[in-house]
Amino acid sequence: MRKLKEAIIEKTLLTSALVTIAVTAGIILVLSIEAVNFFSEVSVLDFLTDTEWTPLFADKHFGILPLLSGTLLTSIIAIAFAVPIGLSISIYISEYAPKSFRRTIKPALELLAAVPTVVYGFFALTVVTPFLQTFIPGLSGFNSLSAGLVMGIMIIPFISSLSEDALHAVPNSLREAGYGMGSTKLQNSFRILVPAASSGIIVSVILAISRAIGETMIVAIAAGQQPRLTFDPTVPVETITAYIVQVSLGDVQHGSLEYRTIFAAGITLFIFTFLLNTLSYQIRKKFREKYE
Amino acid sequence: MSKEKKDTVIDKSIKRKHKLQAKGVKVFYNDFMAIKGIDMNIRANKVTAFIGPSGCGKSTFLRLFDRMNDYVDGFRMEGEILIDGENIYKKKVNVEQLRKQVGMVFQKPNPFPKSIFENVAYGLKIQGIKDKKFLQEKVVASLKQVALWDEVKDDLHKSALALSGGQQQRLCIARALAVEPSIILMDEPTSALDPLSTAKIEELIYELKEKYTIVIVTHNMQQAGRVSDYTAFFYLGELIEYDKSKKLFTNPEKQQTENYITGRFG
Numbered sequence: 001m002r003k004l005k006e007a008i009i010e011k012t013l014l015t016s017a018l019v020t021i022a023v024t025a026g027i028i029l030v031l032s033i034e035a036v037n038f039f040s041e042v043s044v045l046d047f048l049t050d051t052e053w054t055p056l057f058a059d060k061h062f063g064i065l066p067l068l069s070g071t072l073l074t075s076i077i078a079i080a081f082a083v084p085i086g087l088s089i090s091i092y093i094s095e096y097a098p099k100s101f102r103r104t105i106k107p108a109l110e111l112l113a114a115v116p117t118v119v120y121g122f123f124a125l126t127v128v129t130p131f132l133q134t135f136i137p138g139l140s141g142f143n144s145l146s147a148g149l150v151m152g153i154m155i156i157p158f159i160s161s162l163s164e165d166a167l168h169a170v171p172n173s174l175r176e177a178g179y180g181m182g183s184t185k186l187q188n189s190f191r192i193l194v195p196a197a198s199s200g201i202i203v204s205v206i207l208a209i210s211r212a213i214g215e216t217m218i219v220a221i222a223a224g225q226q227p228r229l230t231f232d233p234t235v236p237v238e239t240i241t242a243y244i245v246q247v248s249l250g251d252v253q254h255g256s257l258e259y260r261t262i263f264a265a266g267i268t269l270f271i272f273t274f275l276l277n278t279l280s281y282q283i284r285k286k287f288r289e290k291y292e
Numbered sequence: 293m294s295k296e297k298k299d300t301v302i303d304k305s306i307k308r309k310h311k312l313q314a315k316g317v318k319v320f321y322n323d324f325m326a327i328k329g330i331d332m333n334i335r336a337n338k339v340t341a342f343i344g345p346s347g348c349g350k351s352t353f354l355r356l357f358d359r360m361n362d363y364v365d366g367f368r369m370e371g372e373i374l375i376d377g378e379n380i381y382k383k384k385v386n387v388e389q390l391r392k393q394v395g396m397v398f399q400k401p402n403p404f405p406k407s408i409f410e411n412v413a414y415g416l417k418i419q420g421i422k423d424k425k426f427l428q429e430k431v432v433a434s435l436k437q438v439a440l441w442d443e444v445k446d447d448l449h450k451s452a453l454a455l456s457g458g459q460q461q462r463l464c465i466a467r468a469l470a471v472e473p474s475i476i477l478m479d480e481p482t483s484a485l486d487p488l489s490t491a492k493i494e495e496l497i498y499e500l501k502e503k504y505t506i507v508i509v510t511h512n513m514q515q516a517g518r519v520s521d522y523t524a525f526f527y528l529g530e531l532i533e534y535d536k537s538k539k540l541f542t543n544p545e546k547q548q549t550e551n552y553i554t555g556r557f558g
């Protein structure tokens with residue numbers, strides 16, 4: 001009887017693992033098939049070099065660059081905003097704050113990541129953009145600046161929490177070695193602890209980038225839906241994710257070329273995040289080898 | 293000794309007999325009293341060993357002299373710790389400056405995850421010294437001082453973590469020496485090392501006492517006997533006996549000391 005129960009549990013676990021793998025494989029397969037279909041009609045060269053993305057217009061262009069620039073621009077703004085703040089927070093919590101503060105502030109910060117992104121999107125559109133318009137008169141109602149900044153707020157806890165874990169994991173003996181040499185707290189933090197925790201910090205930033213690139217709601221709501229090859233943060237742009245939402249929600253006919261564009265865009269996104277995750281995995285593996 | 297105590301004029305040029313002093317020192321970790329009122333004078337340019345069973349407060353007491361306990365949660369101290377006659381726990385004391393004068397070597401070698409060169413140059417660099425030639429000279433001299441130079445001279449820019457444990461510990465001593473301290477505190481510096489590396493460090497301690505005041509915690513009584521001029525026996529947060537090592541190990545005054553050094557200890 002016990003044996004049977006164990007066998008059932010084991011089989012159930014195995015099945016769920018297999019289902020997960022099968023679903024992932026299925027997603028990749030569908031993405032690939034539809035992308036191959038797409039690229040049988042549109043040349044890869046055009047896709048990569050055309051500077052316009054107008055699949056829904058009469059004059060169709062299929063250049064991914066405008067969507068890519070929109071994605072990169074919003075992500076760069078988010079990262080540029082979130083890394084210094086997230087890292088400062090992590091250093092403060094790990095090296096300066098009293099232990100009791102650490103115990104309350106960490107979960108509180110992680111709550112930031114639990115806010116639904118649609119809320120962030122409307123915050124960007126209805127609060128941040130009007131606020132920024134008082135300083136930047138030329139700022140459009142939809143723009144990558146406020147979308148990027150709010151996305152930055154969303155990813156701060158990714159960076160601060162994971163970096164803090166990395167700093168916290170630095171052995172106390174190193175901290176004491178630094179202080180013993182006459183370091184100030186600031187010198188100890190930046191010259192000893194941050195370098196010693198660098199792999200963990202880099203991984204946190206990569207995961208945050210990955211999260212920013214894949215983020216959909218905030219950019220769809222606040223950055224606009226105008227594919228545009230630009231690095232001007234004040235004008236509307238469209239990201240890959242926002243485009244996919246736009247087409248998925250629209251009444252594009254299944255199986256049409258327009259429909260397949262979302263798979264071409266999707267696989268581009270997939271390749272990006274896959275590379276980033278692989279990179280972070282590699283760094284983590286190297287880190288583990290170094291300290292074990 | 294009483295003359296020393298009355299001496300309130302601080303003049304570093306006067307060579308003091310007592311480099312380090314503790315006056316009525318009590319240490320608490322929250323409510324637990326780890327040091328129960330210790331008075332002690334430690335002589336300049338001598339090696340003083342702290343011995344005693346584990347948990348008796350040797351590390352706690354040693355770390356008072358470079359204020360390393362300041363970061364420990366729940367730490368509180370009463371009394372005074374004087375270096376060259378000055379209370380280092382006064383409010384206006386610059387702790388970073390103090391620690392440049394007091395080098396610390398820990399139980400487990402703890403080199404920075406940086407190159408050998410960067411490890412030794414660290415203390416100078418954080419003082420804002422950028423002169424490449426000066427740094428180079430200082431690094432070489434410090435490595436020679438700990439007899440590590442011949443072993444690492446071709447690998448200065450390799451990671452310090454690649455060195456053996458004994459080499460790492462000598463590197464940590466070199467790192468401390470590079471900022472020219474006058475005091476070196478060592479907390480069981482050889483307990484993680486093999487006998488050969490231990491012998492090298494003991495030899496080094498012997499050479500260093502010419503220029504430095506050295507305090508070493510050890511639970512190895514042979515080691516205390518070999519390297520130290522004076523030995524202090526601690527038990528349960530109290531200083532039980534403190535005397536010339538020769539005297540303390542051959543003819544202790546207190547029964548507790550005798551029990552400990554003869555291994556009859558409960």
Ligand SMILES: Nc1ncnc2c1ncn2[C@@H]1O[C@H](COP(=O)(O)OP(=O)(O)O)[C@@H](O)[C@H]1O
Pocket residue numbers: 321324326344345346347348349350351352353364365366
């Ligand atoms: N950070 C700490 N918090 C609370 N108690 C401590 C701490 N460090 C040491 N103690 C206690 O203080 C006493 C002395 O410890 P320690 O100085 O490390 O002894 P020793 O170095 O002689 O082995 C021990 O009872 C130990 O448990």
Ligand SMILES: [Mg+2]
Pocket residue numbers: 350351352479
């Ligand atoms: Mg100890």
